Amino acid sequence: MTKPAAGAAASPAVAERDIRASDADRDRVAEILREALAEGRLDPEEHAERIDTVYRAKTLGELEPVVQDLPAAGGRGPRPDPGGYASGPGAPVPDQNLVAIFSAAVRKGRWRAPARINAVAFFGSVEIDLTEAVFPQQQIQINVTAVFGSVEIRVPENITLRSSGSGILGSFEVETHDAEDTDAPQVLVNGYAVLGSVEAKPKRGAWIRDLRDRLRQGHRELRQQVWEEHREYRQQLREDRREWHERRRSERRERRDPFRKDMDG
Structure with a gap:
């Protein structure tokens, strides 16, 4: 067996953008999107599309583009969840x-x-x-x-x-x-x-891990609720667009009918 030459580069570590996204990472990005919607930086349809992307994301690299044009992101991409015992982001608890x-x-x-x-x-x-x-x-x-x-x-x-x-x-x-x-x-x-x-x-x-599991279950239920609400919202948008197109077609037909009658006459 031969030893690797001195100074040879070690096998590269996994890039941060390729790290698997955790539930906490997705929740942090979703919070940024909620703030952007409340401030009017995103309209409801854009918000719905980005939320859909967030909860389908598998890696941190897939989450970064979702908030890179929002000032709330503070120039920081989502960070991997340390997998510890914290409840998530929040203000420091006073003594x-x-x-x-x-x-x-x-x-x-x-x-x-x-x-x-x-x-x-x-x-x-x-x-x-x-x-x-x-x-x-x-x-x-x-x-x-x-x-x-x-x-x-x-x-x-x-x-x-x-x-x-x-x-x-x-x-x-x-x-x-x-x-x-x-x-x-x-x-x-x-x-x-x-x-x-x-x-x-x-x-x-x-065991403290039991509480962490309950918190994760609560996050999953919240994400499911948000997903259902956005699915209903997108369905309503599609129906509204169909109705709008139907009205436009009907108006165009009404405007064309008098000309057709004159030509037939």
Whole structure:
């Protein structure tokens, strides 16, 4: 066997335009088209044609021409979906404060988790459930202060959970865990417990990928709805054009009839 010569060019990588388009890529381009329609840059028929192209596109290169003449594109072609755990494009989520003073504070269900959460329990209890949360960024920091109170944190099984907190005459128990996926979100729990308790651990059976699948299903249903609406719209346009042509032909016949009668007479 012969070794390749030094400095020989490696096999070329796949060009970005040839990368397969993801659902998120198509949704981003569709959003640009919706804004262009609202601003009057596209008429309804052009919008319908381009939306049809978007949802038939297989690669990023097929998506680029659809928005290259629109300022909303900002000179950027669609980027490949990193396949991570984010919910999609959106404004940064502001920090959230959960304070329980002789009371209880709970945050759970489907929500967009911010990069920083501050939890304070003073003779009260705070519950933070991230098992159904959407992670717009990879790292979330939870700062905890528990004084004669308790803070309970639950996270999905397939994320990284770490801690640098301590207990002072109290308990600070964090079940640290490293996810197998290096791109998985990381939750860092910091703070202290004074005559109180802090507990953070994965919730068995709760996987963040399940939520991502549900989001993808929601995108598919939305695309199907948009497709049906545009198909009905295009059908209506065709019918309107046929009616318009029929009226024009009828008007031309009416204008020609008097001349024919005069010639026959």
